[in-house]
Amino acid sequence: MIMTHPGLPWGWELAVWAVMLLLTLRALYRPVAANPGQWRYTLTRLPGLGALVRYATRHPGPLLVLKVFSVALFLLVIVAGLAGSPIPERNIATALTWNLWWTGLIVSVFFLGSAWCAVCPWDTLADWLVKHRLWRRAPAERSLNLRVPIQLRNILPALLLFIGLTWLELGVGVTTNPYATASIALLMLVLATVSLALFERKAFCRYFCPVGRTIGFYAQLAPVELRPISTDVCSTCTTLDCYHGNADIEPCPTHLVMGRISQNTYCTSCGHCAQSCPHENIAWRLRPPGTEASQDARPHWDEAWFMLGLLALTLFHGLTMMPFWESWMTGLARRIGDSGQLLWSFSIGLTVSLVVPIGVYALAVWLTQRLVRVSLPFSRLFARLAFVAVPLAFAYHLAHNLNHLVRENDGLAALFTNPLGNGALPLSMAEKHARHLHLLIPQDMLFALQAGLMMLGFYLAVEVIRRRSMGLTVNQGAASRLRLLPLLAFTLLIHATSLWLLAQPMIMRM
Amino acid sequence: MKHLKTVVLFVLWLWTLPALAHHVLGRPSYSLNEDSNTPPSMQMETQIGDYFVNYMVYPAFPRPNEPGRINLYVNHLDGSAPFAGKVTFRVRDDSWFSRHEETIGEQAPDDNVFRQGFVFSKKGDYIITAAFEADGQPYLIDFPLRIGQPSPVGPLGISVAVLLSVLIGVSLIQRRRLMRGKIRAAHEEQAR
Numbered sequence: 001m002i003m004t005h006p007g008l009p010w011g012w013e014l015a016v017w018a019v020m021l022l023l024t025l026r027a028l029y030r031p032v033a034a035n036p037g038q039w040r041y042t043l044t045r046l047p048g049l050g051a052l053v054r055y056a057t058r059h060p061g062p063l064l065v066l067k068v069f070s071v072a073l074f075l076l077v078i079v080a081g082l083a084g085s086p087i088p089e090r091n092i093a094t095a096l097t098w099n100l101w102w103t104g105l106i107v108s109v110f111f112l113g114s115a116w117c118a119v120c121p122w123d124t125l126a127d128w129l130v131k132h133r134l135w136r137r138a139p140a141e142r143s144l145n146l147r148v149p150i151q152l153r154n155i156l157p158a159l160l161l162f163i164g165l166t167w168l169e170l171g172v173g174v175t176t177n178p179y180a181t182a183s184i185a186l187l188m189l190v191l192a193t194v195s196l197a198l199f200e201r202k203a204f205c206r207y208f209c210p211v212g213r214t215i216g217f218y219a220q221l222a223p224v225e226l227r228p229i230s231t232d233v234c235s236t237c238t239t240l241d242c243y244h245g246n247a248d249i250e251p252c253p254t255h256l257v258m259g260r261i262s263q264n265t266y267c268t269s270c271g272h273c274a275q276s277c278p279h280e281n282i283a284w285r286l287r288p289p290g291t292e293a294s295q296d297a298r299p300h301w302d303e304a305w306f307m308l309g310l311l312a313l314t315l316f317h318g319l320t321m322m323p324f325w326e327s328w329m330t331g332l333a334r335r336i337g338d339s340g341q342l343l344w345s346f347s348i349g350l351t352v353s354l355v356v357p358i359g360v361y362a363l364a365v366w367l368t369q370r371l372v373r374v375s376l377p378f379s380r381l382f383a384r385l386a387f388v389a390v391p392l393a394f395a396y397h398l399a400h401n402l403n404h405l406v407r408e409n410d411g412l413a414a415l416f417t418n419p420l421g422n423g424a425l426p427l428s429m430a431e432k433h434a435r436h437l438h439l440l441i442p443q444d445m446l447f448a449l450q451a452g453l454m455m456l457g458f459y460l461a462v463e464v465i466r467r468r469s470m471g472l473t474v475n476q477g478a479a480s481r482l483r484l485l486p487l488l489a490f491t492l493l494i495h496a497t498s499l500w501l502l503a504q505p506m507i508m509r510m
Numbered sequence: 511m512k513h514l515k516t517v518v519l520f521v522l523w524l525w526t527l528p529a530l531a532h533h534v535l536g537r538p539s540y541s542l543n544e545d546s547n548t549p550p551s552m553q554m555e556t557q558i559g560d561y562f563v564n565y566m567v568y569p570a571f572p573r574p575n576e577p578g579r580i581n582l583y584v585n586h587l588d589g590s591a592p593f594a595g596k597v598t599f600r601v602r603d604d605s606w607f608s609r610h611e612e613t614i615g616e617q618a619p620d621d622n623v624f625r626q627g628f629v630f631s632k633k634g635d636y637i638i639t640a641a642f643e644a645d646g647q648p649y650l651i652d653f654p655l656r657i658g659q660p661s662p663v664g665p666l667g668i669s670v671a672v673l674l675s676v677l678i679g680v681s682l683i684q685r686r687r688l689m690r691g692k693i694r695a696a697h698e699e700q701a702r
Contacts, residue, residue, distance in 0.1 A: 078666070080660035082665065082666060083662045086571060086656070086659065087570075095533045129673065129677065141687070142680075142684075142689065143680065144680055144683060144684070147653065179660050183665040184664065186665050186666065186669040187665075187669075189669065190669050190672050190673060193673055193676070193677075194672070194673075194676050197676050197677060198676075199678070326556075327557070327636045330556070330558070426570065492699075507537065
């Protein structure tokens, strides 16, 4: 029997629609403020907690403790997945990976930016295996330090891996298979380690890791950033320890120079820059969410494809968890003569889900180009405006994942008493119902949070369009702002689809 | 334009392809009925053509040489009498590069249930196909069946082997590089 979670009530749906329409009208009729709020608050100045933040940022000890903990959990997932029970809800490998980590990870970006990357077990284990050091800088000859081939020096490999992971996750059904879950975890470890052994710095984190790049793009909207306290100090710095490292501390794993950093996308929050800076000039800061996506981040062609791919795959995740998805797939399978796990039908569904939103976006950009009559090439405009995909994807991803996180993690603590699920029986119907009814927070609060996230996401998306369109004659009067209509229509269409998906009953994962 | 034509032709081809048989997705779920003494079963229910099909496999995780049983229920969607014809059960090896298929039995309904026993001697992944014909249309229902637990050594062994060979390879290359550097430095020293 398939069990479903209730969708967002129509009252909340209407409220989100009202906000969406108001924000669209505001975008059309109100000029963009020339100088938006640029406030920043350095966390080391926090009364009482500031010293703790400073210690945690500048000393490797606290991070090392967290890394050891994360590696221990990772090894538990491997052991439980390979040697434990095949019942997904009784094995900690599937429950911890898909119910807690994969869903909680996206929620963590909302508060902590790319903090997960700093304790990532794939990278930590790869470091320990290749460099034979817990945290100190290792001799350069531990790795071949080859340069990544120029064809791979972009994030399209990460996008392809992300599509591949989605295919495995939703098509092959890895989320309900502890053995396959552990196998994929091992595969990622092998990729991270081989990459570290062959290439200079952390090529895996920079170019290949689909999880890291997803976090990186979502972190553009995070309210935290690791940045120089004073850019004047950086402009007079001659040693660039943040980039090169020092005798004890490794260099920046993703080739970032703190004096010039303008976006979180490639920052892994490892803190090497803060630990190596001789001027103690690097600190965590609070900032208004969304300013990076709307103005600070620089547009790149490959990044645009990743952002749009992220949006399409996020919507696709939601679509496959709808009760009607299986009948769609069965119908398609009957047409094309597919059988077994229906992987051909699934692959066609995945391809269509990728092509449609990206095609609609390309059409909106093409229309905008025609309307604003700028000499900017299509590819430049495509890359410049693609940032709109980030808040749209993040808002829906967060709202969707909240459902999983709040409704499917009851009983997780009990799994630690028998992590391999030895001798455990599948959940009985009574247990399934009990789990279904027991939410970690009240249901009304969940709905309010989901609706709030959708409103915030739409607001940020509209802000991205407004600010990224500055210079495209937008500030030359109300009539010129009407030229934003294609992009606003794209945003409305995508967000309305997300909202509709959120309002549908969603199949309970396990 | 050429690509567009290809896409349109492909879509039209998909659309006009005759539906030779009904196939369904075999994504099982495991369940336990707390009111009965039966062991955990793997089960799936689906709608296919004019029929609602429910199948169960006992036990949920059969092992090699352990007898198991498939129970198949086929009911017409309009709620009339259950399907009364015969159902043929076939099995094929689902591992890569293997398409060996054999029939394991043909069953008539017994109290409206099509029961098919099985014993597999080798562990592995299999696809069970239940086939029947109704109203002149063929119906095929595929579902996966795993016999025995997969070996934990497989992925772990491959990962360890790959990691060791890469790490040892890198170490050897770096040693040769260092040695070559030392020899070159010594030659330069001698030349001076």
